[in-house]
Every structure is written in structure tokens, then in C-alpha cells.
Amino acid sequence: MTDETTRQSSNKALVRESFERWRNGAGSPFDLLHPDSEWTIIGSSPLSRTYGRAEFFEKVVIPFNGLLKSPAVPTVLGIYADGDMVIVRFDAEATAMDGSPYRNNYAWFLEIRDGQIIKGTAFFDTRYYDALWPR
Numbered sequence: 001m002t003d004e005t006t007r008q009s010s011n012k013a014l015v016r017e018s019f020e021r022w023r024n025g026a027g028s029p030f031d032l033l034h035p036d037s038e039w040t041i042i043g044s045s046p047l048s049r050t051y052g053r054a055e056f057f058e059k060v061v062i063p064f065n066g067l068l069k070s071p072a073v074p075t076v077l078g079i080y081a082d083g084d085m086v087i088v089r090f091d092a093e094a095t096a097m098d099g100s101p102y103r104n105n106y107a108w109f110l111e112i113r114d115g116q117i118i119k120g121t122a123f124f125d126t127r128y129y130d131a132l133w134p135r
Helices: 003-023 053-066 126-132
Strands: 033-041 050-052 068-082 085-096 101-113 116-124
Touching: 003 068, 003 085, 003 101, 033 053, 050 053, 053 068, 068 101, 101 126, 116 126
Parallel strands: 033 116
Antiparallel strands: 033 050, 068 085, 085 101, 101 116
16 A cells, blocks of 8 residues: 555545544544634535634534534545545534534545644535525
8 A cells, every 4th residue: 555545545544433423423634624714615605715723613613503403414425535635525403403404415535634623615405504594
């Protein structure tokens, strides 16, 4: 195995394990965010832009989780690696505070360095995401 193949396999395993912890309610991929990481939400949502780690938690992660009666549960559809980039395609489901379902399809592009995410780019249907906030 080449060094790059080993690194890709290691990065994929790291991300896979973080999604398994998330699915089991024992963590999330966000646990892998480097303190100086950036997270970008692609789309036309009012929340679509690039965040530093602290701001991302403050303005997106914590408020989003506060809108849910039950935590979002991911179902991984595929994990792919190219160099330091790991791409995860997954569905997530939860129950909103008003009792209605939240479902969305995601693709996250995660740049990994030394076992931590240094850049994340999230693609998903922002229409469903935005509709959750005013409920």
C-alpha cells in the first residue's frame, strides 16, 4: 500500500467511526473539527456561508439541535476518499419539536489533516432545512 492509499483508508475509517458514534448517540463527526476549522454550508439559505468552528456551533449546530425533539440519525449511503478529502453521502432523519419529521439528504466534503477536519463543505436541500427553523 502506498502512503496515500493508507492515508485515504485511515481518513475513511475515521469518518465512518464518527458517523457510527453519531448514529449510536455517542458523538458526531463534529467532534473531529479542528479548533481552527472552517465549515461552509452551500446553497441559498440565510445560513449558507462559511463559519469558523465556534461560530458554526453557536449559530448553526446548537440552534439546529434545539429545534429537534429527537436527535438527527444518519444513514450513510457512501464514503469516498481522494487524498485528504473524504466525501460522505448520507440521509438524516429526526423529529422536530412540533412532532413533524425532518428528513434531508446530505453530501459532506471533509478535508482531513492529522485526524481532524480542517474544512467541511455541506451540500443538502436547504429548503427543508430552512423550513424547520420557523416551526
